[in-house]
Amino acid sequence: MDTLHAPHDPLLAGLNPEQLTAVTWPAKSALVLAGAGSGKTRVLTTRIAWLLQTSQIAPSGLLAVTFTNKAAREMQTRLASLVPVNVRTMWIGTFHGLCNRFLRTHWRDAGLPQTFQILDSADQQSAIKRLLKALELSDEKFPPKAVQGFINGQKEAGVRAEALSAHDPYTKKLIELYAAYDAQCRREGVADFAELLLRSYEVLAANKALAEHYRTRFHHILVDEFQDTNRLQYAWLTLLAGRDNALFAVGDDDQSIYAFRGAEVGNMRALMHDYGIAAPIRLEQNYRSAGNILNAANAVIEQNDGRLGKNLWTDAGEGETLRLYEAYSDGEEAEFIVDEVRALKREGLSLADIAVLYRSNAQSRILEHVLVKAGLSYRIYGGLRFFERQEIKHALAYLRLMVNPDDDNALLRIVNVPARGIGARSVESLLAAGREQGVTLWQAACGSGTGNKKLGTFVLLIDRLRERAEGLALAEAISLAIDDSGLRAMYQEDKKDGEERLANLDELINAAAGFFPDDPDNALVEFLTAAALEAGEHQAEAGQDALQLMTVHAAKGLEFDAVFVSGLEEGLFPHENSLADSKGLQEERRLMYVAMTRARQRLYLSCAQQRMLHGRSSYPIRSRFVDEVPTELVKVLSSRPKPMPINQRAPWLDAAPSSADRNAAGQRSADSGGWRIGQSVEHAKFGLGVVINAEGSGDDIRLQINFAEHGVKWLDLRYAKLVPA
DNA sequence: AGGGATGCTATTTTT
DNA sequence: TAGCATCCCT
Numbered sequence: 066m067d068t069l070h071a072p073h074d075p076l077l078a079g080l081n082p083e084q085l086t087a088v089t090w091p092a093k094s095a096l097v098l099a100g101a102g103s104g105k106t107r108v109l110t111t112r113i114a115w116l117l118q119t120s121q122i123a124p125s126g127l128l129a130v131t132f133t134n135k136a137a138r139e140m141q142t143r144l145a146s147l148v149p150v151n152v153r154t155m156w157i158g159t160f161h162g163l164c165n166r167f168l169r170t171h172w173r174d175a176g177l178p179q180t181f182q183i184l185d186s187a188d189q190q191s192a193i194k195r196l197l198k199a200l201e202l203s204d205e206k207f208p209p210k211a212v213q214g215f216i217n218g219q220k221e222a223g224v225r226a227e228a229l230s231a232h233d234p235y236t237k238k239l240i241e242l243y244a245a246y247d248a249q250c251r252r253e254g255v256a257d258f259a260e261l262l263l264r265s266y267e268v269l270a271a272n273k274a275l276a277e278h279y280r281t282r283f284h285h286i287l288v289d290e291f292q293d294t295n296r297l298q299y300a301w302l303t304l305l306a307g308r309d310n311a312l313f314a315v316g317d318d319d320q321s322i323y324a325f326r327g328a329e330v331g332n333m334r335a336l337m338h339d340y341g342i343a344a345p346i347r348l349e350q351n352y353r354s355a356g357n358i359l360n361a362a363n364a365v366i367e368q369n370d371g372r373l374g375k376n377l378w379t380d381a382g383e384g385e386t387l388r389l390y391e392a393y394s395d396g397e398e399a400e401f402i403v404d405e406v407r408a409l410k411r412e413g414l415s416l417a418d419i420a421v422l423y424r425s426n427a428q429s430r431i432l433e434h435v436l437v438k439a440g441l442s443y444r445i446y447g448g449l450r451f452f453e454r455q456e457i458k459h460a461l462a463y464l465r466l467m468v469n470p471d472d473d474n475a476l477l478r479i480v481n482v483p484a485r486g487i488g489a490r491s492v493e494s495l496l497a498a499g500r501e502q503g504v505t506l507w508q509a510a511c512g513s514g515t516g517n518k519k520l521g522t523f524v525l526l527i528d529r530l531r532e533r534a535e536g537l538a539l540a541e542a543i544s545l546a547i548d549d550s551g552l553r554a555m556y557q558e559d560k561k562d563g564e565e566r567l568a569n570l571d572e573l574i575n576a577a578a579g580f581f582p583d584d585p586d587n588a589l590v591e592f593l594t595a596a597a598l599e600a601g602e603h604q605a606e607a608g609q610d611a612l613q614l615m616t617v618h619a620a621k622g623l624e625f626d627a628v629f630v631s632g633l634e635e636g637l638f639p640h641e642n643s644l645a646d647s648k649g650l651q652e653e654r655r656l657m658y659v660a661m662t663r664a665r666q667r668l669y670l671s672c673a674q675q676r677m678l679h680g681r682s683s684y685p686i687r688s689r690f691v692d693e694v695p696t697e698l699v700k701v702l703s704s705r706p707k708p709m710p711i712n713q714r715a716p717w718l719d720a721a722p723s724s725a726d727r728n729a730a731g732q733r734s735a736d737s738g739g740w741r742i743g744q745s746v747e748h749a750k751f752g753l754g755v756v757i758n759a760e761g762s763g764d765d766i767r768l769q770i771n772f773a774e775h776g777v778k779w780l781d782l783r784y785a786k787l788v789p790a
Numbered sequence: 791a792g793g794g795a796t797g798c799t800a801t802t803t804t805t
Numbered sequence: 806t807a808g809c810a811t812c813c814c815t
Contacts, residue, residue: 133804161805185805258805293804326803425801427807447803484791598805618802640801656802679800680806 076114076147080107087315087346088112092121092284094312094340096291096333100377101320101362101662102353102624109289109315110140114147116285124150128283128305129157132290134599136622137162140289153583156283160298161258162598164265168256169594174275175268178254180469180590183597187453188474189213189257195473196246199500207242215239216246220259221295221327223266253471253505259297266301280307291316291336295327303339312340318373319366322618322656324648333373351377351662353624355384358668361694362661368693369651377662387668389691390702393745393755394675395428395632397790399435401671401702402629406441406612409627409667416442418626420613422660424638428631429614431677436612446615451601456556456566457573461596463546467531468590470507473499477506483555486519495520526550539588540578547574617660628664630657633672634685657690670694675745675755682744747790751775 077085084104087097088111099105113129116122131137137159141152156163165183172179184192193209193216219229226244231237250256256264269276286306288294291314294302306312314336321330329335336342351359359377366372392398406419421432429445436443451457459482462475470476480495481487495517499509510520530549534542547553547570556563556570580595582588603619613625617638632638638657643649661668672687744756754772766782780787 159805183805186803261805323803325801427800430807488791600805616802637801642801652802677806 096345097315098345103348110143129287164261184257292321366658390671398673420625443612471505483551627667629669633688745790
């Protein structure tokens with residue numbers, strides 16, 4: 066590194082000049098354009114450490130915000146290794162985590178119950194469904210997801226229902242729904258994710274003294290992944306920063322891949338404008354990837370416009386060229402990848418250092434299929450997380466009810482789980498009672514008195530649980546709830562997957578035993594909050610060495626020795642839903658950029674000429690992104706002919722026997738009676754090819770096949786020996 | 791209360 | 806194609 070400029074302070078040793086500039090930036094706002102693999106996290110944590118070490122700020126005077134819990138944890142861990150501070154007491158966390166902390170302190174100002182509970186997306190959706198039912202609106206006309214999107218979108222723009230107006234009746238109704246939903250949440254003492262942010266913002270905006278208090282406190286505000294902030298988050302940050310505090314934002318506009326959920330890359334320019342930042346500090350030296358990979362990625366991202374501008378470089382040499390493989394079919398693409406992974410493994414790479422990336426989750430299926438066949442261990446990111454499991458949600462619902470009985474979502478979830486004779490009609494009348502009296506279901510259940518004996522027993526159960534949990538350690542309280550609610554017994558009866566669910570419930574008790582609350586008297590509320598804000602790892606650690614499979618989105622922030630970017634086809638990557646406007650396409654290109662910059666040494670690009678999509682064969686063309694990579698950086702591993710365009714299908718093909726469907730799905734079948742256009746086949750003499758046309762019927766069928774080595778031929782099925790390939 | 795039939799849809803996802 | 810949600814029936 067640059068020893069000439071590096072001061073003697075060991076904290077700063079080894080930083081390159083740009084990193085050093087960023088770390089030792091004076092107490093004023095800055096935007097750091099941090100390219101992939103440029104040491105972003107290091108800069109962020111080292112700056113905090115430097116500010117502390119040089120006594121420019123006390124640990125309490127600093128606010129550091131990230132998007133994910135993982136990033137927050139990493140920052141805390143690394144900071145703790147640099148300077149002797151208690152990172153737990155510092156305001157380092159996610160936007161939502163910090164807002165939650167704020168609201169737990171200022172719950173009165175925020176008009177929330179002290180024990181308010183947090184709705185995750187699924188909870189929010191069921192709350193909305195319930196609301197739609199209560200208002201007798203068809204979820205045909207008002208799809209819960211759309212309503213949810215509307216509400217969250219407005220909240221993330223900082224807009225309440227009262228501030229909205231519309232002329233068309235549909236939007237009017239949506240606004241009404243938004244208002245009714247918020248009223249419902251208030252009644253039940255719950256807050257959704259966006260609400261945490263908006264409410265915090267509003268409390269600060271409405272309370273000058275409080276805002277001033279925090280502004281006097283937080284002289285340095287640091288933000289990670291700034292390109293992912295939404296409007297509300299930016300407003301919240303600027304509110305806290307005021308005029309005098311330093312807003313130190315780190316981000317990369319080229320890695321902005323979350324516009325679809327409200328991220329505003331424009332916040333980067335806004336920050337420069339609003340805080341008089343003349344130019345961003347650019348971190349362009351990359352410590353991750355070989356030169357060829359960087360040059361390829363640079364060439365692709367250059368096709369975008371409106372960039373702040375950045376060019377990654379490395380002094381580590383060119384490394385290997387990229388490899389491109391064009392397969393006949395999705396199945397053959399998967400086989401290629403698996404073969405190649407095996408070869409890499411033989412060369413000494415461990416599977417955990419290899420990743421297969423794809424644009425959409427559905428693509429993992431075929432890869433899994435081939436991996437299982439090959440006996441390679443793999444790990445797929447995505448899917449159900451721990452706190453999203455049914456049995457965990459059930460258990461948490463009991464706990465939530467103990468803490469806040471007005472939580473209707475929680476009550477509805479478990480009022481009859483396990484079955485206690487409170488069926489649909491009892492629930493209906495309870496809902497009706499609540500609606501009539503304008504109270505929560507719990508209040509209605511208590512009020513009904515002798516009306517429903519079974520409901521009374523349920524109320525008693527919850528009350529007794531609450532009393533008995535008093536004074537118990539967290540893990541014991543949870544264990545008690547699981548036992549006395551009957552959940553444990555219920556899963557003991559369940560032959561199907563009861564065993565696994567019981568194991569998960571025990572895991573929940575374990576998690577509670579290892580949970581250290583800030584305030585022991587408030588352990589249960591804190592635990593429930595943590596469960597909502599941090600739903601857990603995406604999948605249990607596979608433990609052993611396993612190939613990593615994930616979407617490109619999930620790969621952001623990670624790196625691997627070898628990376629396969631698969632399914633590089635028009636319509637898939639870039640995805641067809643993004644092709645309508647250039648904004649969408651440019652986000653897809655950033656996605657490609659993210660994918661490519663995950664690789665340290667070797668980068669494979671692959672695509673297929675035939676792919677099953679929504680149950681049909683499609684014949685995509687190779688992604689434009691592949692062609693945006695300079696050819697001299699790519700070694701083409703295969704160049705096989707594309708199937709001819711299909712102008713007309715033979716009528717009999719559309720009524721193909723079921724065996725044809727199975728063949729088309731990529732499974733080998735002993736019965737090779739049916740063939741499909743686009744299907745890969747193998748011929749003893751001509752080798753591999755693709756069916757491109759057909760004629761005849763019954764015994765007299767002729768197929769036109771495009772062979773890789775021998776070109777296009779017509780074959781008579783009566784004589785030709787063909788096998789699916 | 792749960793299982794089977796039916797129908798619809800089909801990116802990306804953290805908190 | 807397949808996964809799901811919903812509905813209807815037992």
